[in-house]
Amino acid sequence: MLSAQDNEMITRTGPGTPMGEYLRRFWMPALLSEEIAEPDSPPVRVKILNEELIAFRDTNGDVGIIDNFCPHRRASLFFGRNEECGLRCVYHGWKFDTKGDCVDMPSEPAESNFKDKVKIKAYPAEDWGGYIWAYMGPAESMPELPEVGWAMVPESHRKVSRRLQENNFVQGIEGGIDSSHISFLHFGLPPVVRDDPARAGHSLSNKDTAPHFIVKTTDYGFVYGANREAENDSYYWRLTPFMLPFFTVIPGGSGNPDERTYSGHGWVPADDESCWMFTYSWNTSRPLNEGEGHGASFLEKEPRTMRAVMNKDNDYGIDREVQRTKTFTGIEAISVQDSGIQESMGTICDRTKEHLGTSDSAVIAMRRMYLQGCRDLLEGKEPFVPMKGSAYRVRSVADVMDKKVTFEETTEKVAVGAA
Ligand code: FES
Ligand SMILES: [Fe+2]
Structure with missing residues (x-):
């Protein structure tokens, strides 16, 4: 038997909850490698630890796990174009790389540096043992990938x-x-x-x-x-x-x-x-x-x-x-x-x-x-x-x-x- 409080504690995993923060100290399997097998293949929706994310493999074969919601006006990047080393939002064309940097912002004037100030949430991601793993915790607490x-x-x-x-x-x-x-x-x-x-x-x-x-x-x-x-x-x-x-x-x-x-x-x-x-x-x-x-x-x-x-x-x-x-x-x-x-x-x-x-x-x-x-x-x-x-x-x-x-x-x- 658990108290209602303890039951609540171990079962809630959103950001900021004790269990959620605890689990964020571990590498999480997010999806299968084969779901994003090819460079520039379609992005995949991933919901883990109560966060809506998007996984994609870029032109170089690197994997990215980023926020589902575009930081411009919150369109879903599931509909994005995966092209030339980044995922481009189809609403107004902003483009993000696997690290979350905004690498193109065609809706703003060419001389604007707004793009350098915008980032999308991106988690470290690794292709390991047939899974794509995400690490969603503090950088200083990151363990090695588990040798399962x-x-x-x-x-x-x-x-x-x-x-x-x-x-x-x-x-x-x-x-x-x-x-x-x-x-x-x-x-x-x-x-x-x-x-x-x-x-x-x-x-x-x-x-x-x-x-x-x-x-x-x-x-x-x-x-x-x-x-x-x-x-x-x-x-x-x-x-x-x-x-x-x-x-x-x-x-x-x-x-x-x-x-x-x-x-x-x-x-x-x-x-x-x-x-x-x-x-x-x-x-x-x-x-x-x-x-x-x-x-x-x-x-x-x-x-x-x-x-x-x-x-x-x-x-x-x-x-x-x-x-x-x-x-x-x-x-x-x-x-x-x-x-x-x-x-x-x-x-x-x-x-x-x-x-x-x-x-x-x-x-x-x-x-x-x-x-x-x-x-x-x-x-x-x-x-x-x-x-x-x-x-x-x-x-x-x-x-x-x-x-x-x-x-x-x-x-x-x-x-x-x-x-
Ligand atoms: S909402 Fe994504 S570019 Fe505008
Ligand atoms: Fe069983």
Whole structure:
């Protein structure tokens, strides 16, 4: 449970709010690189952290993320012409480069220096790991780009996607770090589960539905482990890294950790009542196959809004007969099961009315970190932010291990390169 005040604090992300200022200390995924793949390709609308922005790639291939609204008379630059190293407003022709400088002002006399005095808001932007990232915080607090797994492999070894989710971003993360729900929400009655090797872990997680949860704070956020009883004096361990401010890697797969395909999500606030679910899958040692990677990548979306076609307007396609006979929810794709249930909690979940149990320890740890970040800022202190990109070189673990292996020992396997 959270007080109404704390719930308000962690869910509001506009400029000047404590959580908004905290999140602005991190690089934010804003859109996919492929959405502005070519130099001078059409600009794309981006709404993140309650700010309406425009992303574009200029003639040289540099990316820019600037204010949606032209500083002249506030026309949207979505309609702009992307030409000769700048985005030109179609209302009166003012033109801006990726740094936000006004480089042409044809509506003013040639001798005027007005153009040198006008700037448009522009954020540092980087093309990294299949995403265009924006940094929207104070220059002196800028961390290195996070060296997340999918950014450290060749393009052919990863898959990325994004889509809109109609709830506050905190609900998304709370689902991402809640290992307990996989035994229920994503439970397909056998043989549905057994037939799908990608979900092999699920049959183990279904045997023991009340795992023990342990959380350990790390230099990227925390890792939490859930162990379930398995055969021959062993546990089935699932370890999920939570990378600040909102990235997770889903535990799964089997065999050599260096050869597995990993997937995860990050939830970026669009406004306070909707968020972008970014999905990433990668394999360190080989290109991904057709159809491999997280299911969210293949979901059918409404092209303009980027909502999943299966959404709250059609109750996510719930099929009560399938629910009776085949799966726990009767909702088809795992990713729709997740977003559907997260949206069902209301756009901003009322956390004053919840009852948290032992299985919610990661959720509690995450909220503590957020609240601490907010409070530090309110007291004028810089909050904890991983400044080194290398802090993000982690992955998930899903393995059966002898009961003698301690949680501490299992967490060492989260580091990339560990056996
Ligand atoms: S509103 Fe953009 S140039 Fe006038
Ligand atoms: Fe899930």
